[in-house]
Amino acid sequence: MKQPATKTEMNFLNMSPEEDNSSSNSTEYTFQDSTKKVPLDSQCSDIDAESQKFLPEHNLGKKKYETEYHQGNASFGMSVFNLGNAIMGSGILGLSYAMANTGIALFVILLMAVAIFSLYSVHLLLKTANEGGALVYEQLGYKAFGLPGKLAASFSITMQNIGAMSSYLYIVKYELPIVIQAFLGTSNGEWYTNGDYLVLIVTLAIILPLSLLRNLGYLGYTSGFSLLCMVFFLIVVIIKKFQIPCPLDISNFNESLSKGLNMTLHHPNISEDNSEDHCTPKYFVFNSQTVYAVPILSFAFVCHPAILPMYEELKDRSRRKMQGVANVSFLAMFIMYLLAALFGYLTFNVHVEPELLHTYSKIFKFDVVLLIVRLAVLTAVTLTVPVVLFPIRTSINQHVSSSKEFSWIRHTVITVVLLAGTNALVIFVPTIRDIFGFIGASAAAMLIFILPSAFYIKLVKKEPMKSMQKIGATAFLLCGLVVMVGSMTLIMMDWLQNTTASPEAPANGH
Numbered sequence: 001m002k003q004p005a006t007k008t009e010m011n012f013l014n015m016s017p018e019e020d021n022s023s024s025n026s027t028e029y030t031f032q033d034s035t036k037k038v039p040l041d042s043q044c045s046d047i048d049a050e051s052q053k054f055l056p057e058h059n060l061g062k063k064k065y066e067t068e069y070h071q072g073n074a075s076f077g078m079s080v081f082n083l084g085n086a087i088m089g090s091g092i093l094g095l096s097y098a099m100a101n102t103g104i105a106l107f108v109i110l111l112m113a114v115a116i117f118s119l120y121s122v123h124l125l126l127k128t129a130n131e132g133g134a135l136v137y138e139q140l141g142y143k144a145f146g147l148p149g150k151l152a153a154s155f156s157i158t159m160q161n162i163g164a165m166s167s168y169l170y171i172v173k174y175e176l177p178i179v180i181q182a183f184l185g186t187s188n189g190e191w192y193t194n195g196d197y198l199v200l201i202v203t204l205a206i207i208l209p210l211s212l213l214r215n216l217g218y219l220g221y222t223s224g225f226s227l228l229c230m231v232f233f234l235i236v237v238i239i240k241k242f243q244i245p246c247p248l249d250i251s252n253f254n255e256s257l258s259k260g261l262n263m264t265l266h267h268p269n270i271s272e273d274n275s276e277d278h279c280t281p282k283y284f285v286f287n288s289q290t291v292y293a294v295p296i297l298s299f300a301f302v303c304h305p306a307i308l309p310m311y312e313e314l315k316d317r318s319r320r321k322m323q324g325v326a327n328v329s330f331l332a333m334f335i336m337y338l339l340a341a342l343f344g345y346l347t348f349n350v351h352v353e354p355e356l357l358h359t360y361s362k363i364f365k366f367d368v369v370l371l372i373v374r375l376a377v378l379t380a381v382t383l384t385v386p387v388v389l390f391p392i393r394t395s396i397n398q399h400v401s402s403s404k405e406f407s408w409i410r411h412t413v414i415t416v417v418l419l420a421g422t423n424a425l426v427i428f429v430p431t432i433r434d435i436f437g438f439i440g441a442s443a444a445a446m447l448i449f450i451l452p453s454a455f456y457i458k459l460v461k462k463e464p465m466k467s468m469q470k471i472g473a474t475a476f477l478l479c480g481l482v483v484m485v486g487s488m489t490l491i492m493m494d495w496l497q498n499t500t501a502s503p504e505a506p507a508n509g510h
Helices: 002-011 038-045 076-087 090-100 104-132 137-145 147-184 195-211 217-241 250-258 290-301 304-313 319-351 356-362 368-400 408-428 432-459 468-499
Strands: none
Touching (some): 076 319, 090 217, 090 290, 090 356, 090 432, 104 137, 104 432, 104 468, 137 147, 137 304, 137 432, 147 195, 147 356, 147 368, 147 408, 147 432, 195 368, 195 408, 217 319, 217 356, 290 319, 290 432, 304 319, 304 432, 319 356, 356 368, 432 468
C-alpha cells in the first residue's frame, strides 16, 4: 500500500493538505529545500516553527506540512551507498589499535554492540522525525527542547565535524611526509618532510581556497572516491598480512619510531623482548589504552546528522524502507571495519599504531602499492575537509547572525577561524587517537545515544512513558550518559597520568 500512496501524492503535488490523506505511511513530509545537496547544507533548511502548520489525521495523531510534498529521487541502492559514505571515514584507520588494546573477542563484542546501538538510534530518529515533523537534526532539537535543544544538536554536530576534519588533517600530517620521502629519497629531517609544516601548507594552498567557495556541491563526489580508497586500503591490509613476517624486527621498528614524524608512541604492553608471544593474537586485553576502544568505535559509526536528509531524499520513502537502508549500510560497514581491524591487528599485533596506514612505513620504506594507497587517501581527505567544514560554517552563521544575507567578511572570518583551530589541534595534540577518543566520547555519544533518545521521549506523544518503547529509550539515554561520562573520565585520567610521566615518557606520552 505504500507505493500506490506515494504515487497518488506525486500526481497531486499541489493539492491542499485537506485533500492529501492518501498516504498509509505513519507520516509523509513536505520539506522545502532549495538544493539537492542536502547533506552539505542541511542546516540551511531550518524552517521556523511558526511556519510549520500541522494537521491531525483522524485519530492517528499524524502530522503533515502544509506545503508541497517533496518527492525524493534516490533509489534504495544509491541511498545505501550514500549512507555508507557517511559512515565510512578516517575512523577505520584507528580500529586495529582499538583491537590491539581490547583483544579480538572483546573488540568484536564492542563492535557489534556499537553497531546495534547505532541502528537503534537510527530507529528512534526516524520515528521521532515522523511524529515531530522535521527532517533536520537541529530542528528536532528545537521542537523537543526549544533553543537549548537546537544548540545541543548544533554543538554536537559541530564537534563531530571538527573531529572529522582533524582526523583528515592528521592523515595529511602522517602520510604526506612519507610520500615526499618516497619520491625524493631523503629522510634527513628537512623542513618539507615535517608533518606540521605540511599540514599548514596544504591548508593554505588547497583547503582554504576551496573552503571559501560559496557552493561546494561538486566536492560531494569526493565522498564516493573516499569510500573507494578505503575499500582499496582494506584489500591492501589483507594482502600485506601475508607479506609481513612475525615476529617483527623490533630494533628496526623502534629506530623507525624514533625517526617518526613528530610522533612518539607509548605502548604499555610492548617490551624489547621480541618473543613469539607478540605474534599470538590476544582475545581479551585490558590496559590503560582500552578506554579508547568504545570512543573510537563510536566515532567510526557516527552518521546520524546525515540520516534525516537522506531519508528526505529517498524515493518512495517510508520509515521501514529507510531503516532497511540503514541495516544494509551498517552491515556492510561492520564487515569492512571488522576485516580492517582484524588483519591490521594480526599483521602488527601489539606494535600497531593509532593510525594503521602509518604503521606500514616502519616496515616498507618504499612500496608502490602502499604509495598509491597513500596518494589516493591523501587526495580524498584533502578534498573532503571543505565539505565537512561547510555545514559547520552554515550552522555557526545561523547562530551568530540574525541576518540571512550573505556576507563575505563573516564567511571568510568563520572559515579562517575554523581552519586555524583545527590546525592547532592537529599540531599540538600528540596523536590521532586522542581526537578519536575525545570526540567519540563526547560528540559521538551525544549523537548516537543521548539526543535521539531524548528527542524520542519528548516528541513521541502517542506512547506513554510506561510503554516498552519509552522505557527502552530511557534506558538507552542512561546508557549513553554512562558511556560519555565514563569514557571522558577515564580518558582524562589517562591524559593526567601521561602529563605526570617521567622524562623518558614525555608529556605526549603516546
